[in-house]
Every structure is written in C-alpha cells, then in structure tokens.
Amino acid sequence: MRVHVDRAVCENHGQCVFAAPEVFAFDDDEVLRYDPSPGPGLDEAVTRAARVCPLRAITLDGGPE
Amino acid sequence: MxxxxxxxxxxxxxxxxxxxxxxxxxxxxxxxxxxxxxxxxxxxxxxxxxxxxxxxxxxxxxxxxxxxxxxxxxxxxxxxxxxxxxxxxxxxxxxxxxxxxxxxxxxxxxxAVPWPGPPAPPGGVHTLRGRGDALGLRAALRRGDPLLVVGAGFVGSEVASAARELGVPVTLVDRARTPLEGALGPVAGRLFAGAQARAGVDFRAGTAVRRLLGERSLSGAELSDGTRVRAGAALVALGxxxxxxxxxxxxxxxxxxxxxxxxxxxxxxxxxxxxxxxxxxxxxxxxxxxxxxxxxxxxxxxxxxxxxxxxxxxxxxxxxxxxGQEGPGTEPVPSFWSDQFGLRVRSVGLPRLADRTEVREHDPDRSRLEVTYHRGGRLVGALTVNRTSRLAAHRARILRERAAHGALA
Structure with a gap:
C-alpha cells in the first residue's frame, strides 16, 4: 500500500503514530517521518492511521480492494 | 441471546x-x-x-x-x-x-453549560458548542468589540487565542491561578499564562464573574474582586x-x-x-x-x-x-490536542487523574514542555507542548503498565 501525507494539512496531532508506530514517527525536530510503502502486513494499521487522522491528511493507494 | x-x-x-x-x-x-x-x-x-x-x-x-x-x-x-x-x-x-x-x-x-449567574442581558452572551454558536461568535469577533471569556479551560483559552489573532481585546476570567490549571496542573498552567500574557490577554486569576452587565446587550461584567470590565461580547466557557x-x-x-x-x-x-x-x-x-x-x-x-x-x-x-460480534482486543488510551497561542498541546491518558506531576523538559525559550502525570505510582497521562515526538513512548508505557496490572475487565 502506498502512503501519502499532505504536509500542508498535517498539524502533528500524532494520532497516526499511535495507530501505526511501525510506519509513522516524529524525529527530534518534531517532523513527521513515514514509510511511503509499508509492507502488506501493515495494511490494517495504516488504514486505521488514515482513519484516525483528525485532519484527514493521509491518503492511501493500492489497498487490498 | x-x-x-x-x-x-x-x-x-x-x-x-x-x-x-x-x-x-x-x-x-x-x-x-x-x-x-x-x-x-x-x-x-x-x-x-x-x-x-x-x-x-x-x-x-x-x-x-x-x-x-x-x-x-x-x-x-x-x-x-x-x-x-x-x-x-x-x-x-x-x-x-x-x-x-x-x-x-x-x-x-x-x-455547553449555560451562564449560571444572575440574569444576563439577552444580547452578546455566547456559549460555544455547535457550528451555529461559532458563527454567532465569529460575527461578534469581526465587529471587534472587547471580548470577555468566562472560564480558562480549553475552549475559553482557544477562543481567547483566536480573538487575539484577530486583534480583539480579551479579558479572561477564571477562579484558578493559571489557565488550564484544573486540567493540566500548575506547571503547564504557568506556560500558558506566559503565552497568553505575551499575546496581550488580560488574565484575571483567582477571580469569578459576579454579574454580566447591560440592558439589552452586554456592556461589561462585574468581577468577584469588585472590579468592572468593559466588553461587547462574552463567551461563557464553563464546560x-x-x-x-x-x-x-x-x-x-x-x-x-x-x-x-x-x-x-x-x-x-x-x-x-x-x-x-x-x-x-x-x-x-x-x-x-x-x-x-x-x-x-x-x-x-x-x-x-x-x-x-x-x-x-x-x-x-x-x-x-x-x-453481537467479537470486539477488538485492546482498549485505546484517550488522547487530546489543543492549538493556542502558537503552542502545540498534545496529551495522552488522563492528566486530570494525577496526584503527582513530573516535569521532564521545560524550555521556556522554545516554549517546549514535557510533563508526565502519575497516580498511585503509575503513569496515568502525559502532556507535551511543541514536543509531540515524546508522546508515543508515554502512551506505550501506559499500555504496558495497564497490561501488567491486568486492570481491565
């Protein structure tokens, strides 16, 4: 699955980090880092992360459907 | 069945x-x-x-x-x-x-909890919960009349921030010594108080609003210390x-x-x-x-x-x-956020339950703060200001301790 975060929209709420810590994390400069193409084992976590983003800044491509 | x-x-x-x-x-x-x-x-x-x-x-x-x-x-x-x-x-x-x-x-x-005091003038007194409330408040802010905010919780503080951004004079009244003290404790409260003061908010600590003044529309308020403030609009933000x-x-x-x-x-x-x-x-x-x-x-x-x-x-x-289906196996940890006065406030757990707080980092120059909240020796919450990167580890610890104590039914 391909992951994209719209940085113009993201406000560092951090909900994605809670939902999918394998994919999303903040670095020491408070910048969100993420893996744009996580393995298929993480589809569920990534889908949850996209859903819990309060600003809906995360879009996904090539999901299981 | x-x-x-x-x-x-x-x-x-x-x-x-x-x-x-x-x-x-x-x-x-x-x-x-x-x-x-x-x-x-x-x-x-x-x-x-x-x-x-x-x-x-x-x-x-x-x-x-x-x-x-x-x-x-x-x-x-x-x-x-x-x-x-x-x-x-x-x-x-x-x-x-x-x-x-x-x-x-x-x-x-x-x-929203309505104004609990003696009868208020029919015009100019707002609460904020629905979108209609926000549009009414926005119209008042656009007129530029001085704003009185009753209650320095999250809603009151965020509205004070928005009003100052628009150049509207703000008086913020709360019984506590600092904004957000009830929710987040005094250390975080002092950081907010500083940010609000720099933004030009007139914060009246340890004070309550005794009466909202005005005939048809709000003209001001009388406070518990006997002083009067002038205001063309009031936001009652009491939860x-x-x-x-x-x-x-x-x-x-x-x-x-x-x-x-x-x-x-x-x-x-x-x-x-x-x-x-x-x-x-x-x-x-x-x-x-x-x-x-x-x-x-x-x-x-x-x-x-x-x-x-x-x-x-x-x-x-x-x-x-x-x-009637089997539910998810884990129970989530509450979290919240608030953006005000340039401060990015993020929290996990329930800081309000704490009997002890611990300041992990406090950098006033960069307005950074990291506080953990404890109760009975266990971590019950964490708060960061402009330090979101520190939160995930605290959340993980809350989950670990909860699992170890087997506290969930």
Missing amino acids: SRRTEAVVVVGAGLAGLSAATALRDRGFGGRLTVVGDEPHGPYDRPSLSKDLLTGRRAEEQTGLPLPPDLGARWVLGRSAVRLDRAGRRVLLDDGSALEYDGLVVASGAS ARPNTAWLRGSGLRLGGGAAPGLVCDHRRRALGQDGAPAEGVVALGDVVAAPNPLPGAGAPSHLVIGHWSEAVDHADAAAAALL
Missing part, C-alpha cells in the same frame, strides 16, 4: 454518530441505518469551531466531515430525540414521530454536560453529579439500572460515562472523557457489541 439486527437508529449526527454508522457498515451491517441529528446539517468538524473557523482560516463549508460514499444511511436532521421507549424499541422525536429500532446507538453528545435528558425514565443507568453521562461498559454497551448491559443499546462519544481506562487507587470507576478520540477510537468496539 440477541436477535438479528435489521434496523439501527443512531441518535446524534456528529463525529460519534458518523463513526458509529461507518463502523457498523465496516462490520457488514446491511440493514436499515437511520441517523438523527438535532442540527439542520450533517456531521462537521467540531475542533475547528474554537480555532480556524473563528479566525477565518477555514470557511463554514470546509468544516463538513466527508461521508463514506457507500454509507447508505437515512439522515433525519433538524429533529431531536425526546424520549426512549425501550420496551417498544422506539425513539420518540420532537415532531411526534417515532423511529423503531432493534439496535440503538446513543451518540447525542453534550451541550459541557452530556445530553442525557431524553434518556430519563428509560431504565438506562445515568451517572451521578450535575452532568450525568450514560454509564457504559468497556465495549460501550449501555448499562441498565441492574448494572447489566441493556439489550440492543450502545453509546459513543461525549455522552458516555466510560469505565475508567486507567484504573488505580481511588480513581473514579466511570468518567465522562469528552475527547475527540473517544468518538473515533471506540466506534469499532461499539459496532461489534451492537451486532
């Missing part, structure tokens, strides 16, 4: 109602789905009402929450539920009609109360105190008077009195959490419970 669910009624068309409806479809519910909302429009994003909608960074049309294209729900808007007839499995609406259900989601949210009046007499259990929530179990099943889950009723969001997710010595057994995260994080569990 639950019968097959064919018709679900969701009372409440906010984030919780929408989340519940979406989760029910995700779990394969193919029956009739009706969502009732007392506002004339569908779900919208409430957090922006006290921030970007006021400053104009976001327009009214941009606050709507997107609906899943295949949701297949019937929306009954501009109608409120007035009574629950559990024996007849019906929700009675204010137009005299009734909706029959075999599954009910109570997502009726909360209302929220769950909307449970329509559930009285239904046999569902309501919590104690002045603001009773609907008492639920971990799966968000509403409890009856006997303490057992009521057949076919779940609840979600601000209306819920939830089992304390971080139980510890002396902590309350149930509490109204009222965060955005509650409406989203528990939707799947509630949908599973209503459909």
Whole structure:
C-alpha cells in the first residue's frame, strides 16, 4: 500500500503514530517521518492511521480492494 | 441471546454518530441505518469551531466531515430525540414521530453549560458548542468589540487565542491561578499564562464573574474582586454536560453529579439500572460515562472523557457489541490536542487523574514542555507542548503498565 501525507494539512496531532508506530514517527525536530510503502502486513494499521487522522491528511493507494 | 439486527437508529449526527454508522457498515451491517441529528446539517468538524473557523482560516463549508460514499444511511436532521421507549424499541422525536429500532446507538453528545449567574442581558452572551454558536461568535469577533471569556479551560483559552489573532481585546476570567490549571496542573498552567500574557490577554486569576452587565446587550461584567470590565461580547466557557435528558425514565443507568453521562461498559454497551448491559443499546462519544481506562487507587470507576478520540477510537468496539460480534482486543488510551497561542498541546491518558506531576523538559525559550502525570505510582497521562515526538513512548508505557496490572475487565 502506498502512503501519502499532505504536509500542508498535517498539524502533528500524532494520532497516526499511535495507530501505526511501525510506519509513522516524529524525529527530534518534531517532523513527521513515514514509510511511503509499508509492507502488506501493515495494511490494517495504516488504514486505521488514515482513519484516525483528525485532519484527514493521509491518503492511501493500492489497498487490498 | 440477541436477535438479528435489521434496523439501527443512531441518535446524534456528529463525529460519534458518523463513526458509529461507518463502523457498523465496516462490520457488514446491511440493514436499515437511520441517523438523527438535532442540527439542520450533517456531521462537521467540531475542533475547528474554537480555532480556524473563528479566525477565518477555514470557511463554514470546509468544516463538513466527508461521508463514506457507500454509507447508505437515512439522515433525519433538524429533529431531536425526546424520549426512549425501550420496551417498544422506539425513539420518540420532537415532531411526534417515532423511529423503531432493534439496535440503538446513543451518540447525542453534550451541550455547553449555560451562564449560571444572575440574569444576563439577552444580547452578546455566547456559549460555544455547535457550528451555529461559532458563527454567532465569529460575527461578534469581526465587529471587534472587547471580548470577555468566562472560564480558562480549553475552549475559553482557544477562543481567547483566536480573538487575539484577530486583534480583539480579551479579558479572561477564571477562579484558578493559571489557565488550564484544573486540567493540566500548575506547571503547564504557568506556560500558558506566559503565552497568553505575551499575546496581550488580560488574565484575571483567582477571580469569578459576579454579574454580566447591560440592558439589552452586554456592556461589561462585574468581577468577584469588585472590579468592572468593559466588553461587547462574552463567551461563557464553563464546560459541557452530556445530553442525557431524553434518556430519563428509560431504565438506562445515568451517572451521578450535575452532568450525568450514560454509564457504559468497556465495549460501550449501555448499562441498565441492574448494572447489566441493556439489550440492543450502545453509546459513543461525549455522552458516555466510560469505565475508567486507567484504573488505580481511588480513581473514579466511570468518567465522562469528552475527547475527540473517544468518538473515533471506540466506534469499532461499539459496532461489534451492537451486532453481537467479537470486539477488538485492546482498549485505546484517550488522547487530546489543543492549538493556542502558537503552542502545540498534545496529551495522552488522563492528566486530570494525577496526584503527582513530573516535569521532564521545560524550555521556556522554545516554549517546549514535557510533563508526565502519575497516580498511585503509575503513569496515568502525559502532556507535551511543541514536543509531540515524546508522546508515543508515554502512551506505550501506559499500555504496558495497564497490561501488567491486568486492570481491565
């Protein structure tokens, strides 16, 4: 699955980090880092992360459907 | 023994109602789905009402929450539920009609606590809960009249921030010594007090509003220390109360105190008077009195959490419970955020339960703060300001300690 975060929209709420810590994390400069193409084992976590983003800044491509 | 669910009624068309409806479809519910909302429009994003909608960074049309294209729900808007007839499995609406259900989601949210003092002038006194409230307040801010904010909690402080951004003079009155002290403790409170002072907020600590003055429209207020402040508009920001009046007499259990929530179990099943889950009723969001997710010595057994995260994080569990399916295995940790005065406030857990706080980092120059909250020796919450990167580790520790203590039913 391909992951994209719209940085113009993201406000560092951090909900994605809670939902999918394998994919999303903040670095020491408070910048969100993420893996744009996580393995298929993480589809569920990534889908949850996209859903819990309060600003809906995360879009996904090539999901299981 | 639950019968097959064919018709679900969701009372409440906010984030919780929408989340519940979406989760029910995700779990394969193919029956009739009706969502009732007392506002004339569908779900919208409430957090922006006290921030970007006021400053104009976001327009009214941009606050709507997107609906899943295949949701297949019937929306009954501009109608409120007035009574629950559990024996007849019906929700009675204010137009005299009734909706029959075999599954009910109570997502009726909360209302702003109204001005509790002596009679106030009819004009210029606001509360903030719905989008209509925010638009009324925005109009007042655009006129530029000095604003009085009663209560320095999250809503009051965020509105003070938006008003200062617009150049509106703000007096903020609270009984506490610092803003947000009740929710976050004195260290965080002092950081907010500093940020507010730099932004030009006139914060009146340890003070209450005795009377709101004015004949037809607000002209000012008299404070408990005898001083008077001039104001053309006031925001009464004294918290929220769950909307449970329509559930009285239904046999569902309501919590104690002045603001009773609907008492639920971990799966968000509403409890009856006997303490057992009521057949076919779940609840979600601000209306819920939830089992304390971080139980510890002396902590309350149930509490109204009222965060955005509650409406989203528990939707799947509630949908599973209503459909008689097995729910998710882990219980989420509450979280919240607030953006004000250039401070990015983020929190996990329930800092309000703390009997001790620990400051991990405090860098006033960069307005950075990291505080952990403890109760009975256990971590119950963490707060960061401009330091979101530190939060995930605290959340993980809360989960670990909770698992080790086996505190969850």
